[in-house]
Amino acid sequence: MPVGFIGGSGIYDSLPLEDTRERDVTTPYGDPAAPVTVGTMPDGTEVAFLPRHGRDHQLSPTTAPYRANVHALKQVGVERVLASNAVGSLREDLPPRTLVVPDQIFDRTRKREYTFFDEGCVVHMPFAEPYCPHVKSHLADAARTAAEADVEEDGTYVCIEGPQYSTRAESEHFRASGFDVVGMTAIPEAKLAREAELCYATVAGVTDYDVWKADSEVTLQEVLENAAANEDANKATVRHAIEQMPDERACDCAHAVEGAVNTPTEAIPAEVRERVDLLVGDYL
Numbered sequence: 509m510p511v512g513f514i515g516g517s518g519i520y521d522s523l524p525l526e527d528t529r530e531r532d533v534t535t536p537y538g539d540p541a542a543p544v545t546v547g548t549m550p551d552g553t554e555v556a557f558l559p560r561h562g563r564d565h566q567l568s569p570t571t572a573p574y575r576a577n578v579h580a581l582k583q584v585g586v587e588r589v590l591a592s593n594a595v596g597s598l599r600e601d602l603p604p605r606t607l608v609v610p611d612q613i614f615d616r617t618r619k620r621e622y623t624f625f626d627e628g629c630v631v632h633m634p635f636a637e638p639y640c641p642h643v644k645s646h647l648a649d650a651a652r653t654a655a656e657a658d659v660e661e662d663g664t665y666v667c668i669e670g671p672q673y674s675t676r677a678e679s680e681h682f683r684a685s686g687f688d689v690v691g692m693t694a695i696p697e698a699k700l701a702r703e704a705e706l707c708y709a710t711v712a713g714v715t716d717y718d719v720w721k722a723d724s725e726v727t728l729q730e731v732l733e734n735a736a737a738n739e740d741a742n743k744a745t746v747r748h749a750i751e752q753m754p755d756e757r758a759c760d761c762a763h764a765v766e767g768a769v770n771t772p773t774e775a776i777p778a779e780v781r782e783r784v785d786l787l788v789g790d791y792l
């Protein structure tokens with residue numbers, strides 16, 4: 509089963525992949541941000557890549573096709589997804605160019621498609637632990653081993669709608685709430701991965717201090733320079749995580765939807781059943 513990756517396209521270029529090919533995948537939720545690129549590592553591990561914002565970064569955090577991206581990876585047989593994000597730091601001791609592998613998310617987004625099960629088939633599933641604990645730990649280990657960067661395992665990623673950065677009042681509020689980093693893409697990606705019964709974890713590169721730090725006004729230039737530096741660390745992390753990925757999953761993600769479908773099978777319209785078949789067909 510291929511390991512999936514959602515993030516910047518630079519990671520794909522950095523891996524020693526053989527036999528790479530593009531797969532045009534369509535989904536009941538529209539087209540993914542780009543064709544899925546599938547390749548094989550020297551040890552035989554397959555990898556499937558999707559650039560979250562499209563090949564030329566033409567999709568904003570609000571308009572990225574999260575559902576189609578996750579569904580497309582599921583379709584090509586992915587069971588575990590690694591992601592990367594750019595984030596701002598809410599803590600003095602998490603300076604730019606730190607890698608954070610969060611274990612919690614606080615959702616402040618407003619206008620996204622949060623579920624595969626929006627009508628005709630209602631699914632309520634636990635989301636107390638938004639990241640796969642096993643893949644999260646594995647990714648943090650990989651970062652500590654392979655990346656030339658400070659690594660913080662665990663912490664809360666507050667996800668804002670964007671595309672603008674936070675106001676100072678919002679930033680202070682997030683700090684007072686005990687959150688650690690702020691970004692724009694963890695939600696709904698993590699929710700959808702869980703609904704698709706995929707393991708999911710993310711490595712978040714700190715590009716700047718968020719605006720709470722009075723002497724640290726965010727400029728795009730500053731963000732881009734740190735993002736470029738983080739990319740090298742992310743590449744090393746993801747490569748190591750893929751190379752060392754255990755053969756078998758040892759978590760509950762593969763059965764996340766079991767018992768969570770609230771709509772009786774006979775009440776689910778045929779076209780809805782067809783749409784959700786890949787995700788919950790086994791339980792209907």
Ligand SMILES: [Zn+2]
Pocket residue numbers: 640641642643706707708757759760761762
């Ligand atoms: Zn898992």
